[in-house]
Amino acid sequence: MMSALKALGGRFKRDRRGAAAVEFAIVVPTLLVVYLGGYEACDAVATYRKLADTTIELANVTAQYTTMASTDVQTVFNASAQIMSPYPTSNLTIVLSEVTTDKSGNATVTWSQAYNGATPLVVGAAVTMPSGLATPSTSYVYVQTAYKFTLVTGWAFSAAPPMSDSIFMLPRQSTSIPYTG
Numbered sequence: 001m002m003s004a005l006k007a008l009g010g011r012f013k014r015d016r017r018g019a020a021a022v023e024f025a026i027v028v029p030t031l032l033v034v035y036l037g038g039y040e041a042c043d044a045v046a047t048y049r050k051l052a053d054t055t056i057e058l059a060n061v062t063a064q065y066t067t068m069a070s071t072d073v074q075t076v077f078n079a080s081a082q083i084m085s086p087y088p089t090s091n092l093t094i095v096l097s098e099v100t101t102d103k104s105g106n107a108t109v110t111w112s113q114a115y116n117g118a119t120p121l122v123v124g125a126a127v128t129m130p131s132g133l134a135t136p137s138t139s140y141v142y143v144q145t146a147y148k149f150t151l152v153t154g155w156a157f158s159a160a161p162p163m164s165d166s167i168f169m170l171p172r173q174s175t176s177i178p179y180t181g
Contacts, residue, residue, distance in 0.1 A: 036153050044149055044161055047087055051147045052165050054083040054092070059143040059169040062096060066174045070113075070181035077115040091148040093118035098177055099127045099142045099168070105134040111179035118146070133168060139176035140168045 061076055062068070073096060081089045097112035097120070107127040112120035121127070127142065146164040171177050 040151055040153060043152060044163075047147060047149050048161075048163050048165075050084050050087055051092075051145055051163050054080050054094075055143050055145045055165040055167050057083050058094065058096065058145070059141050059167045062141045062143070062177065063169045063172045065171075065177050068098075068111075068177050068179045068181070073113045073179075073181065080115070087147075089116065091150065092116055093146045095120055095142075095144040097121050097142040097144075098139055098179065099129070100139045100176065101129070101134050101136055103136050105136045107134055107140075110139065110176070111181075113179070113181070118144075129168060139171060141171060141177065142166070142168050 058076055058080060061079060065072060076096060077094060080092060080094060084092060092115075094115040095112060095118050096115070098110040099107045100110045101107045107129045109121040109123050109125045109127060111123060114120040121142075129140075133140075144164070144166040146162075149160045149163050151160050
């Protein structure tokens, strides 16, 4: 009986016909997770890049106005759809504000408008500006954006990465941009 088992074990040991199927079953799930995770990471990076471009361009466009009416603000907000394309703007929130510094360099909100459910800044509220940027008695365009990124596969990462960006920019055509809305 023992010799029969040894003979059978030797036959299985020499038989390599199923080795490729076993290796395939082990390697494919791992490669699939790596591939989908890489895809999710690349999509998140591309989306964040679009968000950063949107932030900069909205500040750029706003800085060229000498006054802002509610229709002008809406035009600026609508431009975000072109910049964010092909990503939907339904997940995008924007806060467009003007911040003015006093003689001591303390910044406060002059006016603020929001897009897509964002909360505008409170007029008169203090704003912390980046170190070395606050010039006394100066107005700045302040754009804040946020994007709710959704994962395509939904399982490659435990949660979608939070995405937000902001920028301060000096007005180009005047010293300030009053809101007449």
